[in-house]
Amino acid sequence: MKKYTYNANRSDNKEKWYIVDAKGVVLGRLASIVASRIRGKMNPLFTPHADLGDWIIVINAEQVVLTGNKWDDKIYYRHSGYIGGLTETTAKDLRQKRPEDLVRKAVKGMLPKKSLGRSLNTKLFVYAGDKHPHQAQKPEKLVLPLKSK
8 A cells, every 4th residue: 555645736715805804803813814815825735846825915015013022123124236226114113105015025024935825925915095996706705813902
């Protein structure tokens, strides 16, 4: 009798669309749940090298919560590639300019750092308000177990 390990691939997955309301949710907890869903870790066929995750829509990203003094202390860096081209942005400033990027950067940091992570990152859609253009996909509401007070 031959024993082998089954390796799932993307065609084995029945992908679903989920919608997550980020209103009043702590950013790190939201990002860990969303990254786990995108990666497909809840799937019994989970295979580390395969894309078996679901599509996630995050709404109300501008109302996400950071604990402590992170609005002023948390700094996001980017570099232009030129000498002296390092730019710093606090979480408060990023929330005012592009609130979607707070959630995007948090989820991206929890995904794999190779080509699989880059392809999984395309399964995330983040919107500042409560409107989104994905009604045709009929997303199911994903209830988060953790809400901030």
